[in-house]
Every structure is written in C-alpha cells, then in structure tokens.
Amino acid sequence: MLKTTRRKLLAAVSLTPLLAAPAWAQSKSKGLITIIVNDPANPYWFTEGEVAKAAAQKLGYTAVVAAHTGDTNTESRLIDTAITNKSVAIILDPANASGSVGAVQKAVAAKIPVILVNAEINKEGLAQAQLVSNNAQGAALGAQHWAELMGNKGKYVELVGAPSDNNAATRSNGFKTVLSQYPDLAKAGSEVANWNRTQGHNKMQSLMQANADIKGVISGNDEMALGAIAALKKAGTFNGIVVGGFDGSPDSVASVKAGELAYTVLQPVAVFAAAAVQQADTFIRTGKTGAKTEKQLFDCMLITKANAAKYSAPFVLDK
Template sequence: MFRMKTLGALAAAGALVVGLTACSSGSDSPEGEGDGGSGGGDEGGLITIIVNDPANPYWKTEGDLAQAKAEELGYEAVVGSHTGDTNTENTLIDTAIANQSAAIILDPANADGSIGAVKKADDAGIPVFLVNAEINEAGLAKAQLVSNNAQGAALGAQEYVNQMEEAGTYVELFGAPSDNNAQTRSNGFSTVISQYPDLEKVGEEVANWDRTEGHDKAQALMQSNPDLEGVLAGNDEMALGAIAALKEAGELDGVVVGGFDGAPDAVEAVKAGEMAYTVLQPVAEFSQTAVELADEYIRTGEEPETEKQAIDCILITEENVDNMVSPFVYEE
C-alpha cells in the first residue's frame, strides 16, 4: 500500500494564445488601441502582464493580483498567457512593444528560450520584471522574483520524511524539464531524503506540472511498484492527479502524498486528509511586489538593488491549513 504525500503539478498548456487574453481599466481592446502617451490609460500608461496558463489557479492568481495592483497604482493592465509556448510568448512581447507598454510583468515560458523575448523588450526600452520563474541570463530583466524553491523543497521534504516515518518506498513526479524550478525542487528533495537510507526512491516520471499527466504517470508507477508507500510530486497538480489514480485503485489509504504550491484544491485535499501537506508559494507577494517595483522604475528610473530575489515558502499541514484565508493567501 502507498503512504502518499504528493507535490502538486501545474496545469498543462492549453490552446495557443496569439494575443492578450484579458484587459481592464476601460479599454475594450487587448491591443490598447486609441490610448496615447506610453500606450496605456490616461494615468500611468499600460502594464502588460504575461502568465503561463490562467486555467491553472496558481497562474490565474498571479495574473489577477498583478493586474489589480497595477490598476490600484493608476495603470491600465492587460493579461496575456503563453501556455508554456515560447512562440506565443514572443508574439505577446511583440504586442506589448507595439502598444508601447510602460513595463512588462512576465512569468517566462522557458529558462533559456525566453531570454530572446526579454532581450527584445529591453532593447525596445521596456523594463521587464520576471515572476515565478527565472531565465538563465542576468542583467536583462530589472528583477526576477521567485519563490525560494530550494528552501520550500527542503521544508516539504523534511515533512515528507516525518510523514513516512523515515522509511519506505516512494516515487517522484517531476515537473517541466524546461523550468529551472523543477530541477531545483527535485534537488532539494534529494538533499534531505538522501540522509535517510531507509527511504528508497523506486521510480521517477516527468509529468510536466499537469494533473492529467500526474494521474497517468502515477498509474504506471503504481503498476511497476505495487507496494509503493509514497508519492512525491513537484507541484500540486501532479500530486492531485496521483491522488485521483490512487483513489481509482483503492490504494490511497496509507500512501503519503506531498504537494507544492498551496493551490486551493490541494488545500482542500490537506483538510480532507488525502494530501499530507503542500508547500505554499508566495505568489500573492511576488506578483504584487513586481508591479510595485515596475511602478518605482517608471516613476523614478531606480532599479531594484538586487535583480534575483527569492521569497520563502510556507509549509501547510492539517495543523495550520485553516490559516489559508483565500487562494494562495496565508494569515497567522
């Protein structure tokens, strides 16, 4: 039987988006047509926000909170999604440049593949502030604001060890290989778990942050390892997919599943005792902070003192899950 703690996965890429998918502050066109000045509204100009896939609550929250903060500060804000595709990302960056955006808030599609898009915006004189994921080149973005994935992975892995009682077999569901966060989390898990020789990883599959892939890959791993006791996933969506597979097989009881993101469905799974924990990423904090830094730069020309900034994660268990007061928001 499995004792499962799974780390949840992010939603899979959806249909290709070739333009901005949402707009606000009185403009009916995602192109910002008819706006003067720096391409946006009558006050502070246009801030273009580009996320991965708003079908996933994590990225929807990221876009919604950044948009709300921009509007609060007097900007027009539009939100687009690239669903992990660098070609779509390039199209969205081209649109942001054509609209003379005052700044771009970007969750990059690919650590290497997004470098060209960020450079293009920088060459056009538009400051870019990255959130959630990094690119593998410094000095192009004005800031790169991310969760402290190494700290969060270690936090989750230690809880995983405790829930597994320091022994047993487990499998890992790995996120998208193009995203540095996937390897960082996996390394963090390994660093902690390797200190416990009675914990044995018997399989690993790439599930690309996706719930459906997490379900299917977990099924395959269960068939290969019928006595599995744990599932460790790189994010909540993959973990939730694994939980579904375990339920279908009647094997959820006794299997430890650990999550990562703090997504609403994962929070409910923790409350229900189906997921042992999730690690809350501070998406609410870095999404709003990125807009504040963009506003500071637009108004004063001052860049953040530090380009890469990592914000610590919070472990969510049955003991403190009621402190989740709204999606991705934790209050003591």
C-alpha cells in the first residue's frame, strides 16, 4: 500500500505546477539545496521532500532529499554533509524541538540559511523562517467536527504523536480546549503512538482491552488513526466508532471516501514546502526571505465525505 501511495504521490508531485521554471533553470545550477525530512515512508513527509525538491529544481538549483527519521544524531550528520557539500540553503523538518537547535546553529555558523518546515524549534532568531501548519486551528477544527459526530457524548480515547515534536502537544491541547466544553464526552485513556501506523494499531489494542465501551478515537495524525481502525476491525468492534485523523494523506482521504475514517484535517504541506524553497531563493538573492515574520502559520482544512472528491493532488483540497 505504501509503495503504491509513494508512486502516486511522486506522479502527482511531478505534475503539480508549483512554480514556473525560469529560462535559466535549464542551464547551470545555482547551487545545492539540501532538503532534510523526517521519514519518507510516511506519505506526508514523502510529499514534503518531493515538493520541495521539485520547487528547487524549477528555480534552477540542484536538490537532494535526505531523512533523519526522528533521530537528532542522524540529523546532525546530515547537516554536516550539507555543509561539506557547500549547500546554498537547507530546508529542514526538525527532528526535535529542542534537540535540533544545535544542528541549525552549525548550519548558520557555516553561513548557510536554514528554512524550517512542518515543525518548529524552541529558539527564534536562528532559522531564517519557520513555516508550519496552524496546528491549533486545525486541531480545533477537527475536534469540533468529531464532537458533533459523537453526538457530544460518550467515552473516547486519544492517540498522541511524538513528544519530541511540538505539534503533538499543540494538537492534543487543541483537542482538549474544544472537547472540555462537552461534559458528556469522557476521555477514558490516551497513548503515545509516535505518528506511526503500526504503533497506532498496537496502542489501540491496549486501549481497547482497558476500555471496552469506547465510542470514539481522536488521533494526532492519520497514520495512527488508520492503525487504530485496523485494530478495531480486527477485534470486530469498529462499527459505530468515530475515528478522526489529521494530515490529509492520500490513504486517509481514501478511508474517508470509503466511510471508515470520519474525517481528516488537511495540512497544506505541498503549499508550505514550496513556499520554503521560494523564501530560501529570495534570501539567497536578497539577504531577506520576503516574509514579514520568522514564524508563519498556514491554516488547515477539514476533509469529510462531503468534500473528499475535491481532493485532487497530494495534500491539496480544491476550493
């Protein structure tokens, strides 16, 4: 399934008109842009890397994509390689909000501009820009819809993303802010499943054993949500359970269309991945990104069965 999804994503990315290629883009490269993502086995991060790479190439740069898979030591080595290879810019999805600060500092000390995407670091003034989804807005959007589907009552459980990623806490807090307004919604338990489908499946099994009468599952991302659905189906208890996701991955949209996943919250990763490269190019040419602020938020959108047919490209919902 993931290999098929990756092929479809790559084909869609190559056809997406992210940027108009300038005349000189076909001639000599303007330099190397190194793109470092988390784990391209996840369709979200695969799209992030491929969109950024395509955008860089269309602007006349050579581009490579590497992955740290959430490991700060690997991330640090990849930054060293980018420095050795004389990268003119680095697009980085940081491995750890605090642990990635040192890696960014190394690149900046080598006079290489760093543009962060998808996740933030706990220090401002290092990266030239931090482009992320508006996770609080997206979490509230999803939680409100999920509560309505639950009929504003019932026991539920939550699957939480990697604690090293600020997005996990932001989404969980966003869920809590909305759901705390409904006294008849009772949270029976939560588990950290680290954005991973297999872990989502396994943690859902544990949650089911401890809570046989749950009516809903709210998840910090699609992969964990899809893992939860697989566990519920295997146990024969899926019917009537409301499961919500977050990301807008192709697999999750297919699940929404099939009537299994109740909804997903679309992160506009294709938009901010391309924007990150554009800002890197602007900085290389002018010394400024052209953005008004370092931290930039991109609003999320809700995908339900009613509008899922409008989903026509990787992580893009046509309005």
